Amino acid sequence: MKWALLSLFFFQTAGPAQAASPPPADTARLRQHLRFLVSTPQPRNYQHPDVLDSVAAYIQRNLRAAGAHSVGAQPYAVRGQKYRNVLGSFGPADGPRLIIGAHYDVCGDQPGADDNGTGVAALLELARLLGQQPALPYRIDLVAYTLEEPPFFRTPNMGSYVHAASLKAAGVPVRGMVALEMLGYYDDRRGTQRYPIWPLKFIYGSRGNYVTVAQKFGNGRFGRQFARRYRGAATVPVKRFKAPAWLPGIDFSDHLNYWKFGYQAVLLTDTAFYRNRSYHEATDTLGRLDMRRLGLAVEALLATVQMGE
Incomplete structure (x- = not known):
């Protein structure tokens, strides 16, 4: 039975990088963003909308400084309180766009350094690097979402649901979507990586030292192309994971809302709670993160999105 289950999954590890080396990510800037995110006066959760507003303003300032055009907010109301997504665009104004997003709220009273401070820091560092490119092959929209967490x-109150619904309602053509969800925790020791089905450890290994591109079956051409290109560009180990949408964890982030509206989407992650045991805990702190490998994950993302069709 276990081998029948294993046959459902597609697996491939990273080989030597084939793409040209991207500009280096600035680990000092990544750390600076994370310090801001984990040092807010109260946790950045839905119960502290003023804190979420301060984080949204910080993200907007950094998108503008990076040279994004059409920087702005997408406000909406939940339970009589206003929350907002933050958006900024790079590249040509017209044509199908690539959406890259990360949520900036946390679950409960915790600092959320990895979940999802690393996703937001990666988004802002990607913005800085995109702003340095003389040209991009298509439009790239960076979106910081609110209210991803319980x-x-x-x-429908998730920020990513609101954004995906607005794209669908406006008939916006979308190439695909990439959700950045926890990208900073790595552990090279054996036994540090867990899986939703235990036999997978015999295929993927027991060391939590890689980035995963996760997608569901039937995700279309974008998912296959993104996973292949990211793996080819990366200098950090990458494992590609494709599974049924019902598998626990495969849809545990903002990409699930783009699936709901018929858009192709993938999850880029350090595997979250399958590796990081501080998930949704007070111990999810900056000191546990690996800035070097977070930077390498961003560099591979930049190299991937610079490629044309």
Whole structure:
């Protein structure tokens, strides 16, 4: 039975990078963003909308400084309180766009350094690097989402649901979407990586030292192309994971809302709670993160999105 289950999954590890080396990510800037995110006066959760507003303003300032055009907010109301997504664009104004997003709220009373400070820091460092490029092959929209975490997860109140719905309503053509969800925790020791189905450790290994591109079956051409290109560009180990949408964890982030509206989307992650045991805990702190490998994950993302069709 276990081998029948294993046959459902597609697996491939990273080989030597084939793409030209991207500009280096600035680990000092990544750390600076994370310090801001984990040092807010109260946790950046839905119960502290003023804190979420301060984080949204910080993200907007950094997108503008990076040279993004059409920087702005997408406000909406939940339970009588206003929350907002933050958006900024790079590249040509017209044509199908690539969406890259990360949520900036946390679950409960915790600092959320990896979840999802690393996703937001990666988004802002990617913005800085995109702003240095003389030309891009297509439009890239960077989006920082609010209200990804409980009690709003899997509801229309998620910021990513609001954004995906607005794209669909406007008939915006979308090439695909990439969700950045926890990218900073790595552990080279054996036994540090867990899986939703235990036999997978015999295929993927037991060391939590890689980045994963996760997608569901039937995700279309974008998912296959992104995973292949990211793997080819990366200098950090990359494992490609493709599974049924019902598998626990495969849709545990903002990409699930783009699936709901018929858009192709993937998850880029350090595997979250399958590796980082401080997931949704007070111990999810900056000191546990690996800035070097977070930077390498951003560099591979930049190299991937610079490629044309």
